[in-house]
Every structure is written in C-alpha cells, then in structure tokens.
Amino acid sequence: MFSATDTIVAIATPPGRGGIGVVRIAGPEAEAIAGRLLGRTRRMRPRVATFGTAHRDGNGQRVAIDQVVATWFRAPHSYTGDDVVEIGAHGSPPVLRQLVEEAVVLGARPAGPGEFTFRAYLNGRLDLAQAEAVADLIGAVTPLQARAAMDQLGGTLTLTITAIDAALFDLAARLEASLDFPEEGFHFVTSDEACAELQAIATRLDDLVHEGRRGRIVREGALVVLAGRPNVGKSSLFNALAGGDRAIVTDVPGTTRDVLSETIDIGGLAVTLVDTAGVHDDSQDAIEREGVRRARAAHAAATVVLVVLDGSTPLTAGDRALLQDEAGGARLVVVNKTDQPRAWSSGDAAAAGDAIAVSARSGAGLDRLRQGLIERLTGHDQTDEPPAITNIRHLAQVEAARAAVGRAMTQLADGATEELVLAELTGAREALEAVAGRRAPDELLHHVFARFCVGK
Numbered sequence: 204m205f206s207a208t209d210t211i212v213a214i215a216t217p218p219g220r221g222g223i224g225v226v227r228i229a230g231p232e233a234e235a236i237a238g239r240l241l242g243r244t245r246r247m248r249p250r251v252a253t254f255g256t257a258h259r260d261g262n263g264q265r266v267a268i269d270q271v272v273a274t275w276f277r278a279p280h281s282y283t284g285d286d287v288v289e290i291g292a293h294g295s296p297p298v299l300r301q302l303v304e305e306a307v308v309l310g311a312r313p314a315g316p317g318e319f320t321f322r323a324y325l326n327g328r329l330d331l332a333q334a335e336a337v338a339d340l341i342g343a344v345t346p347l348q349a350r351a352a353m354d355q356l357g358g359t360l361t362l363t364i365t366a367i368d369a370a371l372f373d374l375a376a377r378l379e380a381s382l383d384f385p386e387e388g389f390h391f392v393t394s395d396e397a398c399a400e401l402q403a404i405a406t407r408l409d410d411l412v413h414e415g416r417r418g419r420i421v422r423e424g425a426l427v428v429l430a431g432r433p434n435v436g437k438s439s440l441f442n443a444l445a446g447g448d449r450a451i452v453t454d455v456p457g458t459t460r461d462v463l464s465e466t467i468d469i470g471g472l473a474v475t476l477v478d479t480a481g482v483h484d485d486s487q488d489a490i491e492r493e494g495v496r497r498a499r500a501a502h503a504a505a506t507v508v509l510v511v512l513d514g515s516t517p518l519t520a521g522d523r524a525l526l527q528d529e530a531g532g533a534r535l536v537v538v539n540k541t542d543q544p545r546a547w548s549s550g551d552a553a554a555a556g557d558a559i560a561v562s563a564r565s566g567a568g569l570d571r572l573r574q575g576l577i578e579r580l581t582g583h584d585q586t587d588e589p590p591a592i593t594n595i596r597h598l599a600q601v602e603a604a605r606a607a608v609g610r611a612m613t614q615l616a617d618g619a620t621e622e623l624v625l626a627e628l629t630g631a632r633e634a635l636e637a638v639a640g641r642r643a644p645d646e647l648l649h650h651v652f653a654r655f656c657v658g659k
C-alpha cells in the first residue's frame with residue numbers, strides 16, 4: 204500500500220482557521236527535517252517542546268513562515284512507532300501549507316490518507332481493531348460513540364476476543380494431544396468436557412453478538428422517518444424533537460433536498476430524523492413526484508418508522524392503511540395532539556395498541572417517545588454504557604467464529620473424529636484473530652485506511 208521507510212508529512216488538524224494548527228512529520232528523517240525547518244544547529248531533545256521560527260527558502264533568502272513549537276517523539280515512543288515531529292503553528296491555512304511544502308523541499312513526502320495510523324499498525328503500535336477505533340473516535344458525533352471508540356482504542360475489544368481465543372486454543376491443544384498420543388488410550392479431554400467448554404465459549408460469543416446489535420446502532424446511528432397523513436403533526440413533532448435535543452453536526456450529506464432531515468443525539472445515539480411532510484402521494488407535480496420517490500426511498504432505508512396519528516380527530520382509512528403497511532417492519536406508533544380531547548381510544552386501532560401518547564405542542568410524552576425509540580433501536584432500555592463491539596466487520600468475524608463453534612459442538616455430539624472438530628476450532632480462531640487483523644490482507648487494509656483523511 205504505502206512505503207513505510209520514507210519520511211511523510213501532512214497537516215494533522217482540520218482545514219480552516221484556528222488558534223493552532225499542527226503539521227506532523229513521521230519517518231527516519233523527521234527530526235532532521237524539522238531541525239532544518241527551524242534553522243537549528245543542534246539536535247532537538249525528545250519530548251521537549253522546542254520554540255523557534257520556521258523558515259522557507261525564498262531565492263536564497265530565509266523567509267520566516269511562523270513562530271512554532273516543535274516536539275520530537277523518538278522511535279519507538281511515538282504515535283506511528285517511528286520518529287515523529289509535531290509542529291504546532293498558528294492555525295492559518297497558508298502557514299500550514301508552507302510548512303508542509305518546505306518539509307517536502309527538505310526531503311519529506313506528502314502523506315496519503317490514514318498513513319500515520321497505517322504506520323502505527325505496521326509498527327505494531329495498534330492492531331487493526333484499534334486503528335479502526337481511531338477512525339471511529341475522530342468520526343464520532345455523540346459522546347457515547349466517542350466513548351465506545353475510546354474503549355476499543357484502549358484495547359478492550361481485543362482483550363475480550365483474545366480471552367475467548369485463548370480458551371479455544373487451550374481446548375484445541377488438548378484435543379490435538381489426544382490425537383497425537385492415541386496409543387496411550389488416554390484422552391486429554393473427554394468429549395463431555397470439550398462440549399461443556401465449547402458451550403461456555405459459545406455463550407461468550409453470543410453475548411458479544413447480542414451486544415453488537417446495539418453497538419452497530421451506536422456506531423452507525425439510525426434513520427428514523429416520520430410517516431402519517433397530512434396535518435397529524437409530523438412537522439411539529441420533528442421540530443419538537445430536533446429543537447429540544449441538541450442538533451449535531453455531521454459531515455454525512457443530508458438525506459435529500461426535498462425531505463427535511465436533522466441528526467440529533469437521543470440517549471447517545473446519532474438519530475437522523477427525516478420528515479417527509481409536504482409530499483403527497485397523489486401529486487401531479489413533477490417535483491413533488493420526485494419528492495414522493497425520495498420519501499419512499501427514505502422509508503425503505505429507515506431503521507424505524509414513526510407512524511404519527513392524530514388523537515384529536517377520528518382515525519381515517521388512510522391512518523389504518525398506513526398502520527397496516529408498516530405493521531411488518533420496525534415501527535413505533537405515536538398518537539399526537541393528546542393535549543386535545545381524544546377522538547378515539549387505542550382500542551379503536553388494534554395495531555396502535557403499543558402507541559406512545561404525545562403532544563408536540565405541549566411537549567408531553569416526548570421523553571417517553573425518546574425512550575421508546577432507544578428501546579426500539581437497540582433492544583435495550585438504556586445506552587449509557589459503551590458497547591464492547593460496534594463495528595460490523597468485527598461483528599461478522601465474531602458471528603463466523605460462533606457458527607464454527609456451533610458446528611464443532613454438533614460434531615462432538617455426533618461422535619465425529621477429533622480432526623473434524625479441530626478443523627472447526629481452527630476456523631473459529633482464524634475468524635477471531637481477523638478482528639485484531641495482525642496478518643490482514645492488503646484489500647482489507649486498504650478498505651480500513653481509505654476511511655481516514657490525510658493527516659490522520
């Protein structure tokens with residue numbers, strides 16, 4: 204993918220202006236290049252902030268770029284594991300660009316996306332799950348997402364997986380010993396013991412898979428679409444939820460121009476609310492028809508559809524049809540306008556029996572609606588604790604390991620040979636080891652690091 208032997212440079216802070224901006228240089232020449240940039244005659248001292256003026260060469264004249272503070276992290280005690288110098292300058296885009304250009308003149312190469320973290324992976328500073336956690340931490344939009352990423356960066360997931368892998372290894376070793384010394388007529392592990400141990404391992408894997416369902420929602424966020432006939436109060440509900448909760452800024456492009464969408468933090472989950480109000484199915488207008496098409500697409504992609512009913516007017520055939528339509532999928536029924544006298548009771552619409560009563564106008568019931576959404580989305584009633592596993596790639600590997608363990612258990616029960624059982628255990632271990640990805644194929648590495656921006 205990248206060469207790891209040269210010296211790379213990039214702006215490590217986001218584009219735009221700020222109090223400070225950081226240029227990062229990594230590789231064998233990092234300290235020498237930074238020293239020349241600062242016009243130093245002596246070497247920098249590791250881990251000591253060095254103040255100086257960075258210069259560039261302008262036709263033989265030294266032209267000052269900025270006053271900076273440079274810190275040298277000597278290999279292997281650095282983010283990437285090789286020599287790293289971080290130069291803190293004023294957060295001015297032309298200043299930072301000139302620092303990078305001058306570092307290139309002095310022998311560095313512009314870094315590719317994610318290349319610093321890739322080096323950290325190559326140098327064994329981070330495993331693949333931790334490198335992915337760096338991207339998640341940078342990309343987090345809610346504090347809960349950040350905490351889950353931080354835990355994984357700290358290695359909690361790797362530790363959990365390693366412990367399960369160790370139990371598999373231990374069992375496999377004893378099965379193999381039984382295989383290697385058949386003449387002793389002695390089994391290092393009986394079939395019953397092996398079965399019990401595999402059951403315990405399967406339970407641990409099941410727990411992870413279960414947690415992964417919530418984890419995925421925490422990491423990826425959810426799309427919640429408001430549905431209902433005109434005037435039931437979808438827009439009002441949208442505003443009540445979006446206005447009351449802190450709207451969060453994401454760099455995910457808005458769903459469409461025609462449907463209103465806003466991403467908000469509900470119990471730590473990044474929930475993108477989509478209001479399809481104003482688009483009518485029977486429209487003759489080409490633009491509206493396009494709006495309807497997009498609204499339908501939003502429906503199809505929705506994690507949960509909020510079916511909004513008006514409690515103050517009798518249910519219509521349209522309401523009943525919508526309840527019917529959405530009955531099969533993940534939906535949550537909301538009865539709005541409960542500040543008004545009820546025109547129908549929940550018994551009127553069997554399908555709306557689990558409805559949550561709210562008033563977009565008074566705000567009554569909105570907390571219950573938020574709680575209901577969290578439960579519907581995650582299958583859990585609280586989301587304070589960061590889930591151990593959040594990434595679909597990791598989850599897929601854990602599921603593959605679980606399936607292999609299941610097959611091994613069936614084989615043991617069927618009295619299959621140790622070889623067959625061992626083959627499944629090996630498969631399970633390979634799946635688990637792929638989470639940390641110590642020997643990951645290039646394709647996977649490319650996929651993981653393509654998510655990073657330059658400078659990370």
Ligand code: GDP
Binds near residue numbers: 431435437439
């Ligand atoms: P939409 O077409 O489904 O998006 O509905 P709107 O949000 O535009 O609301 C339609 C009408 O119902 C507006 O006049 C709102 O003020 C009113 N409305 C919305 N929510 C409530 C509510 O909780 N109570 C009452 N009394 N009126 C509401």
